[in-house]
Amino acid sequence: AQTVTQSQPEMSVQEAETVTLSCTYDTSESDYYLFWYKQPPSRQMILVIRQEAYKQQNATENRFSVNFQKAAKSFSLKISDSQLGDAAMYFCAYRTPFQGGSEKLVFGKGTKLTVNP
């Protein structure tokens, strides 16, 4: 079974600084998707960034980028120029492509990010 591990229950960063959130996963599949979701106090789960395993290039969305290391099964999220609005729980998630199997997202336990002014 696939598992996702986020080893940092809490992280903090100064406003305008850079922070990296860690995520490792375990799978025997060669093709899959990885995601980072943000959950602010409003509870809304917001997709931050996605990575397709067959793409070697790391995904980037504005201030958010990932470091995808397929061999090491590592998928970290870097937030540059941190803003107060980035404070939230961040969840790493894994999914296999739909090929007749389950499409469930497997989530890590989350990392609570605090941004200090």
Place this chain on the structure above:
Amino acid sequence: DARVTQTPRHKVTEMGQEVTMRCQPILGHNTVFWYRQTMMQGLELLAYFRNRAPLDDSGMPKDRFSAEMPDATLATLKIQPSEPRDSAVYFCASGLLRQGRGTEAFFGQGTRLTVV
């Protein structure tokens, strides 16, 4: 502004009562997921549907939980009878299956259920 709508946002009920949570998926999406979030277990898939047919409900306690899609615009998750251990946030998500890529899930704001 397309979004997944869940009702109610909050629900407090007494143990033994029936609880029904509703979800309106994004128009045009053919896949609906139900996830549950607790402090202990984190986020777990309960069930999901494609074109209103259940595809996977292995995460759902069958004796008290049921999930249905009466039509393409409404998904329901029912708990009968409810128990304190059912207290959690229940998320509905919807998406559109894309050939070879699967379904990207867009989440609603969740229903926070408290069973006392």
